[in-house]
Amino acid sequence: MNDRALHKIVIVGGGAGGLELAAKLGRQFGPAHVTLIDQSDSHIWKPSLHEVAAGTLDIHREDLSYFMLARDCGFTFVLGEMKGLDRQGRTVQLKAVHDDHGNPVLPDRSVPYDTLVLAIGSKSNFFGTPGADEHAIALDSTAQAERFRLRLLHEFVTLNRRKAQADDGVLDIAIVGGGATGVELAAELVEACASLVFYGLNALDPRRDIRITLLEGAPRILSALPEKMSATAQRLLEERGIRIHTSVKVTRVNERSLLDSDGREYPADLCVWAAGIEAPAMLATLGLETSRNHQVVVDGRLQTTDSSIFAMGDCAHAPWAGEDRPLPARAQVAHQQATYLKAILASRIRGECAPAQPFRFRDYGSLVSVGHTRGVGSLMGVLSGKSWFVEGLLARLMYMSLHLMHHRAVLGTMRTAALALGRLLMKRGAPRVKLH
Structure with a gap:
């Protein structure tokens, strides 16, 4: 087998875009x-x-094993966190992996590549706010989400x-940041709290x-997002008893309170930070051009200044055509970028000329969940160019379908349908809120 047939594509980051790209390429070309x-x-x-x-x-x-996905989708999975890059030798350097007790499982390693795709996502940006890193909890990973859930459960019981x-x-639960996550x-917290009385916290x-x-x-x-969407979401939240304060700049996070720039204090037994994102600072050490938020700067083809390295998703500072x-x-x-990069990387594997047209993002609108039976959204009419507002159960069902579309891109139609049905049936025998 010649060198061209062994062209190695390495994707760092198994988020929505990175995993979809690996699955699509793996099914076509295989694990070699x-x-x-990914570090998880x-x-x-x-x-x-x-x-x-x-x-x-x-x-x-609800989670999916990368090892299972690698077997089923035809790619190789390597567990580890990227710590550096040898661009001249074309290797990705990985940190050692340890178990929960600190025992070494895998040593420091290097993974060779011919073409590298950076898709390591983003993390919360505390903007240097004093106390935020110590007292606020971000929701960047499942570990952080589980940490908040256990803290929440402890506070409930107490x-x-x-x-x-x-x-x-x-x-008092304070959420800093009124974007989609916040x-x-x-x-979701309102619905979880409403179920507590049925599980012993009466x-x-x-x-x-x-x-x-x-x-x-x-x-x-x-x-x-559009003002109508914002106003409707605020109305639905306030109807559920949530207090909303806008034009508030949090300047300090204390153990049990928050302070804003006007000196006002807000009680906060639990604080979630969802006020902004930035790419991991490690990206700024790779010798590639980066933005002030550490995102890797790419051109219209999602290519960096190094012709063998691409970047996509939250960690990429990519131009938006027409904006x-x-x-x-x-x-x-990230989903559209995965589809775009698949064609370029497939050409590299085959040893052919890659498509020359730049990436063009098509905005299909936004959907936000406001509970398990409600949602709000703004849908873009691709042909008409008009924006259509949706609300209520229809918006919520459309929001849920986005998750299924992601699963379908990775697992295929039949397995996604079977998985969705299985999870629906399992919920019949499970508590509404996880209390362990």
């Missing part, structure tokens, strides 16, 4: 050509993390015991004893 690297051994659709945090989604039932002893008090988490009155506050720095929540700003960090962007 396609390698996926399982995958979950990142927009679902707010459900994990609220306890309404069990990660141990407050229930105090209430049973006729003690006064409330649980809005969806607030709505001394609590969720409407009276649990206060959820959403703080947003912009003049309105969901500021990047004076880069592409937004959204799942549908």
Whole structure:
């Protein structure tokens, strides 16, 4: 077999875009050509993390093993976290892997590549806010979402015991950031809290004893989306008892409170930070051009200044054709970029000339979940160019279909249908909220 037939594609990051790209290429060319690297051994659709945090989604039932996906989709999976890059030798350097007790499982390693795709996503940006890193919890990973869920459960049990002893008090949950993550988490927490009385925490009155506050720095929540969508989401949240404060800049996070730039204090027994994102700082050490948020700068073909390296998804600073700003960090962007890059990388594997046309993002609109029976959305008419507003159960069902579309891109239609049916049946015998 000649060198051309052994062209190795290495994808770092198994998020929505990276996994879809690995699955599509793997099914066509096989594990000798396609390698996926991720620091976790399982995958979950990142927009679902707010459900994990609220306890309404069990990660141990919803995640997908990368090792299983590698076998079924025809790519090689390597467990590890990227720590550096040898561009001259064309190798990705990985950190050692340790178990939960700190024992070494895998040593430092290097993975060779002919073409590299960086798809390592993003993480929360605390903007240097004092106390945020120490006292606020971000929702960047399943581990962080589980950490918040366990803290939340502990606070619930503690407050229930105090209430049973006729003690006064409330649980204050503060969410910093009124984007999609903050809005969806607030709505999900309301539904989770409403179910507590059915699982033994019957001394609590969720409407009276649990206060959820959403703080947003912009003049309105969901500021990047249409105003009608923002106004409807705010109305639905306030109807559920959520307190919303806009034009608030949080300047300090304390153990049990938040301070804003006007000196006002907000009680916060639990604080979730969802106010912004940035790419991992490690990307700025690779010798590639990066933005101020550490995103790798790419051209219209998603290619870096190194012709053998591409970047996609949240970690890429990619031009948006027709706009004076880069592409937004959204799942549908990563999904479309995976489809685009598949054609380029397939050409490289075959030793053919790659397509020359640049990537063009088609905005199909946005959907936001505001609970399990409600949602809001703005859908773009591709042919007409008009924007259509949807609300209620229809918007919620369309939001759920996005998750299924991601699974379909990875697993195929039949397996996705079987998986969805199996999970629906399993929920019949499981509690509404995960309490362990």
